[in-house]
Amino acid sequence: MGQRAPTPLLPSGVLAAARAYGATACKGDPQTMTKRRALIYTGYGLGGLLALALIGLAVLWGIQAGQVLPNTAVAGTDVSGMNEDELRDAIDPLAEARRTDPVSFTFQDRTIDVAPEDVGYTIDADATAAAALARGRQGLPGDIAERIRSLRTVLDIALAEDYDPAEVTAWVDDLADDLDREITPGSVTIDPDSLEVEVVMPTGFVEVRRSETTEVLIDAMLAPGPDELELPADTEPQLVPDADVEAVAAQVERAIAGSLTMSSGDETLELGPTDVATIIEVVERPTSTGATLELVVTAEALASVVSEEDAARFEQQARNARYLVDREPPVTFDTQGSTAFEPVSADVEVEPGRNGTRFDPELAADQITELLRAGDRGGDLRLEKIEADFSTQRAEELRPTHLLGTFTTYHPSGQDRVVNIQKLADEVDHVVTLPGERFSINETSGRRTCERGYKPAGTIVRGELTDTCGGGTSQFGTTTYNAAFFAGVQIDQWKAHSWYFSRYPMGREATLNYPELDVKFTNNTDGAIIVKTSYTPGSITVSLYGQPIASRVSASHGSPTNRTEPDEERRTTNELFEGQERVVQAGFGGFTVQVVRTIEKLEGDTVTETIRTVYVPQDRIVEVGTRARSEPEPDDDDEEEEDDEEEEDDGDED
Structure with missing residues (x-):
């Protein structure tokens, strides 16, 4: 067999690229050839490193074949190699x-x-x-x-x-x-x-708490080594001594041996043995050494045997203390221009209140429990005391001493708007506002609807007088605003009419419309404020009684400025013949006026407030006839129209 050719250290692709690059590098200038040789040597070096890494991994794979890798353990025991x-x-x-x-x-x-x-x-x-x-x-x-x-x-x-x-x-x-x-x-x-x-x-x-025991056993099995654990179980020794059971049994025997009679004044409540048996329970109570059994009567059980009629015999309503003061103020104040008002001493009495009583199953059950444990057969029934919301003592502390402010405005008698003004006055009369509380006409009266007895009367709606339920009550708003103005209290909300009405103080008036437009003031005095109202066929008066914070409140009126002229709106109507005209609404100019309110405090400080009011023009509205002369003449209702116009002229925003 021939010798095995040595494995090249570099991949064949790298060698081929290097040879090709070397061949190319032999051509060209010497500087370029030097750079190319450097690149060739770098390629050989990187290839050599890669080859060494691959050889090392191959050796590592071979050594670890069929063996557990180093740094490997099973359940804490080293099994490496x-x-x-x-x-x-x-x-x-x-x-x-x-x-x-x-x-x-x-x-x-x-x-x-x-x-x-x-x-x-x-x-x-x-x-x-x-x-x-x-x-x-x-x-x-x-x-x-x-x-x-x-x-x-x-x-x-x-x-x-x-x-x-x-x-x-x-x-x-x-x-x-x-x-x-x-x-x-x-x-x-x-x-x-x-x-x-x-x-x-x-x-x-x-x-034994089975689920918990199961969980504990499983956790212990899955953890190495032996385990000693406390068995999860709820245990209780005999907590109640036998003697306690025997004693409470004797109480129960005595309790049902006869009737139980409770009384308060001339009223009595009698429970027979069956009723007593119904209301008795024997319950376990913990003690310092364990537990005991006790005889108890629960409120729920007692209520089941005491009828509503029986309970009502022991009830007396609580009554708040109230102030007694004449509805008519001691002085009349109605100046529309610049003026001032000082508090006037007033006689305001306190009608004492009283606490009420009521049958309370909780109180009565506790009392009957005590009686039956002691072996008694009756007693004076304990009743719940109901505190009056406004106690006599509190009323005395806050009792008004002066007429803080009052104001009167006037109107023609006999109109529907007067019915509305007087009805609202009756609803607001004698409202008491405590220190820190806020008075609101709308919150006191609620929505002023025809269903509640208010009449349709004049109201400004989108620049035109029209009748709505409760119309005209803005006069009451203006009167209340002026009473609060001269009382020196904090006025929180008011809005003047969009048009000027001569029956009101210029720039010192307010309109109403439930619920957005309101007159509100906060009682920032130390005493209660009583709102009193009174009226005659031709006037309405609002008065505020309380403890004064100012020695004098004045109003300084400026002259009208920035006058604006009204527009004229012409409408057609077939109620008039051609060539005839009818004035539906007279025009009136607008202007701006400024009123300065000065409050001279009892402590000596003076507070000044500037009120700027902008009245818009009241447009003139004229109806122009379109009926041909050949057509029949319409019914004559001029007299009724004149009455309507007179009423509308006296209307205002609700």
């Missing part, structure tokens, strides 16, 4: 120890042992060995990285273990069936028909 037989010899004793290592449960003075193999625990040695040998033999290119990693990183292979859940559960059930026993604290019950008392004495208790 072992072949398959050696690996099996190492795994078998591990598996045997794991199958026979006992799991011991301690319970009271007993120890219960179980070997894992007795509850279906097994180890697959072949699968474990295969897992160890499989390291670095999963296929390229991952095997290269894993074999390199094995040179420095330990990998511990777990035993291929398994168990039979059914056998584990069966063993735990057998153990629990052997140890479990019932516990009772004892009981005392009454036969509702015969009223005989039955007594059961207490016993102890053991209950």
